[in-house]
Amino acid sequence: MTTATLLVSCPDQKGLVAKISDWVFSHGGNILHADQHADSTAGLFLMRVEWDLENFDLARSEIDPTFKKLATEIQAKWSIQFSDYVRRIAIFVSKQDHCLYDLILRQRSHELSATIPVVISNHPDLEKVAHNFGINYHHIAISPNNKLEQEKQQLALLKQYKIDLVVLAKYMQVLSPDFLAEFPQVINIHHSFLPAFAGANPYHRAYKRGVKIIGATAHYVTDELDEGPIIEQDVIRVSHRDSVTDLIRKGKDLERIVLARAVRQHLQNRVLIYGQSANSDLGLRTVVFD
Incomplete structure (x- = not known):
């Protein structure tokens, strides 16, 4: 199984788990692991999401530019890695x-x-x-x-x-x-x-x-x-x-x-x-x- 992992940090706000999870789901991704943490001192939301790429409808080269729209909306910094990259x-x-x-x-x-x-x-x-x-x-x-x-x-x-x-x-x-x-x-x-x-x-x-x-x-x-x-x-x-x-x-x-x-x-x-x-x-x- 080949997976993609998204690491994201952004200002804490309502609905972030739903927005990020829905973005993965809307492109056919099956979430395998998800974890998040809100740092109240920093006012930041931090999340890791890993999903199966088998039925994902975006090519790897399309994932970054496609996620960018949501990232801009929530003012996020993010990175995406793939499990088969050694x-x-x-x-x-x-x-x-x-x-x-x-x-x-x-x-x-x-x-x-x-x-x-x-x-x-x-x-x-x-x-x-x-x-x-x-x-x-x-x-x-x-x-x-x-x-x-x-x-x-x-x-x-x-x-x-x-x-x-x-x-x-x-x-x-x-x-x-x-x-x-x-x-x-x-x-x-x-x-x-x-x-x-x-x-x-x-x-x-x-x-x-x-x-x-x-x-x-x-x-x-x-x-x-x-x-x-x-x-x-x-x-x-x-x-x-x-x-x-x-x-x-x-x-x-x-x-x-x-x-x-x-x-x-x-x-x-x-x-x-x-x-x-x-x-x-x-x-x-x-x-x-x-």
Whole structure:
């Protein structure tokens, strides 16, 4: 079964569920899943609708322009994705391999509906891992002096491999605003329960504070470090008996799970971003539909 998924956000108003559902029905669509949320603080209505395309009377190229009339009426922002489009992921890494292995194995076991044609790294260490799975590997060294020039090479590779999504799987570099302006579809895994312990060495800082839980956060990347809209988070308990090494070991297990969940939710078109900048009264945030 091939389906279409509509993600829509607009000012909250009466009758939106009926209007959007009726638009799908009027063109022969059979709605399989529908979920919605009204954010009273933002005054926004957010909805995800997925329908079967078998008897839908619009060609794919006609869906966007046809829905535009209703979208204009309700002042909506929207996107439409199709279930048979398999997205292409580039994984960025440094030296740690746990998230890289996890994503590749989940993709190979069909837990993630995507292809992984390339791994890009600022170190040569994980080349063998990529090659063992038949994945192309590109080592592009990054330093403060060559960062912008090297990022141009990375962007050229993303274009060459026709990449839809970049996943930072423990890539220990900050992407520049220029990079993100050209390629904004980036998910990062951060080794703490944001907003706690943003930045570097969170496990060491958590140990110093004597925390009783540690966490991991997967989020979209923005210009503001570790301030991007959050997709997925989880925590695990720790105790006074745990050393920094124990925190790191437990944290790595959590990082794998949280990153995989976030990537899967993105690939299934379940994440809708709304709001403004992280410094505004209503920061960038997400609705993640079940």
